[in-house]
Amino acid sequence: AQSVTQPDIHITVSEGASLELRCNYSYGATPYLFWYVQSPGQGLQLLLKYFSGDTLVQGIKGFEAEFKRSQSSFNLRKPSVHWSDAAEYFCAVGAGDYKLSFGAGTTVTVRA
């Protein structure tokens, strides 16, 4: 079965600084990979997804992620964070069997 690890529980970053959130997955074949964002008290919003092709994926809100098969990673990046990026971020992996496996999430705090 597939699984996801998000090593960082909490990250604090200054507004305007760059952000990178780590995600490592475990799956034998090529996975489907996702990043979701959740603001407090809200549902999850899809930021971006990787299915195949170009390993650098662009998403909404200025986010991008890079799939690295050799490292089993799908890290999320943003060059310059805004205060509105403070939220919880979830990485997920799918294997085409109806279900997604989610990481435990990384909480991002943005300081002025």
Place this chain on the structure above:
Amino acid sequence: SQTIHQWPATLVQPVGSPLSLECTVEGTSNPNLYWYRQAAGRGLQLLFYSVGIGQISSEVPQNLSASRPQDRQFILSSKKLLLSDSGFYLCAWRGLAGGSTDTQYFGPGTRLTVL
């Protein structure tokens, strides 16, 4: 475009009372539907999923049940709530058309507090 609704948005219930949370999807047919729970400070736990009317798969043994009486309606229920049922309940749908069929889209959630 597709939209997903959940209600109620917030619910406070006493221990031992029944529960019914509803999720409906618009703008798509025959979606896969999912119920997740987020307990405080924890990630998402898949509770149930459904691939069609009347077809329910349970992921974890618990005090809850799910039903799908119509194609785009998914209901989460309990006969007697426990304190441990408190949490944030999320419904999601997954489309079956197109290449990116593994993508799940989430509703706004229901905050349940059991006292």
